Amino acid sequence: xxxxxxxxxxxxxxxxxxxxxxxxxxxxxxxxxxxxxxxxxxxxxxxxxxxxxxxxxxxxxxxxxxxxxxxxxxxxxxxxxxxxxxxxxxxxxxxxxxxxxxxxxxxxxxxxxxxxxxxxxxxxxxxxxxxxxxxxxxxxxxxxxxxxxxxxxxxxxxxxxxxxxxxxxxxxxxxxxxxxxxxxxxxxxxxxxxxxxxxxxxxxxxxxxxxxxxxxxxxxxxxxxxxxxxxxxxxxxxxxxxxxxxxxxxxx
Numbered sequence: 001x002x003x004x005x006x007x008x009x010x011x012x013x014x015x016x017x018x019x020x021x022x023x024x025x026x027x028x029x030x031x032x033x034x035x036x037x038x039x040x041x042x043x044x045x046x047x048x049x050x051x052x053x054x055x056x057x058x059x060x061x062x063x064x065x066x067x068x069x070x071x072x073x074x075x076x077x078x079x080x081x082x083x084x085x086x087x088x089x090x091x092x093x094x095x096x097x098x099x100x101x102x103x104x105x106x107x108x109x110x111x112x113x114x115x116x117x118x119x120x121x122x123x124x125x126x127x128x129x130x131x132x133x134x135x136x137x138x139x140x141x142x143x144x145x146x147x148x149x150x151x152x153x154x155x156x157x158x159x160x161x162x163x164x165x166x167x168x169x170x171x172x173x174x175x176x177x178x179x180x181x182x183x184x185x186x187x188x189x190x191x192x193x194x195x196x197x198x199x200x201x202x203x204x205x206x207x208x209x210x211x212x213x214x215x216x217x218x219x220x221x222x223x224x225x226x227x228x229x230x231x232x233x234x235x236x237x238x239x240x241x242x243x244x245x246x247x248x249x250x251x252x
Contacts, residue, residue, distance in 0.1 A: 009038035017052040017195035025059025031109045032067035043090045052195045056101035063110025084141040092116040103184040112141040122177035129165035
């Protein structure tokens with residue numbers, strides 16, 4: 001994967017992971033059609049060659065929302081297309097983990113992109129929520145179902161129905177982010193340490209675990225057993241377990 005230095009999405013190959021930076025700082029990284037198109041291109045690459053993905057925003061904000069000028073011009077046919085929805089669903093469905101670094105504003109569509117990640121790391125400046133009803137629309141790109149799963153129905157209802165925006169401490173207390181770092185640089189470092197740790201694991205086992213986590217309750221335990229059956233036959237499982245037992249023997 002080549003490094004893209006210009007355009008709405010800056011992509012860097014960092015070895016253990018791909019770093020994608022929302023790159024519209026003059027608009028607080030508002031998500032427009034060009035950015036959605038770039039996300040689809042990135043997803044196509046990561047579906048073909050799975051890697052851990054870290055997403056962040058340039059200029060001190062993750063994404064302050066969708067591009068309102070474009071949203072104002074959209075009508076019912078565009079709503080039914082699910083322009084942002086489909087892109088965020090594709091991000092969520094990537095084979096390997098997705099880590100979001102959340103600095104500054106993560107509102108509206110920006111919040112919904114953050115919800116699509118598997119792991120979220122914040123900073124003290126974080127403001128995250130869904131004020132869409134104040135603009136005469138609903139949060140239709142994932143918040144209405146993901147947020148309830150992430151923070152529970154009572155808090156999700158307050159965010160979606162009353163437009164509550166969570167600060168960093170509230171987001172941490174709710175489990176919407178798993179940790180807070182001192183600033184954007186420290187949050188990125190924490191995300192990259194996590195990506196490096198993932199890179200040391202068996203990629204097939206990580207991908208199977210992600211599929212199992214995403215499965216509905218009714219699919220369990222059958223999906224767990226089916227995935228485990230495949231892994232039990234893998235040469236990598238044999239190699240890793242043999243190395244583990246040999247290390248234990250040497251320590252005696």
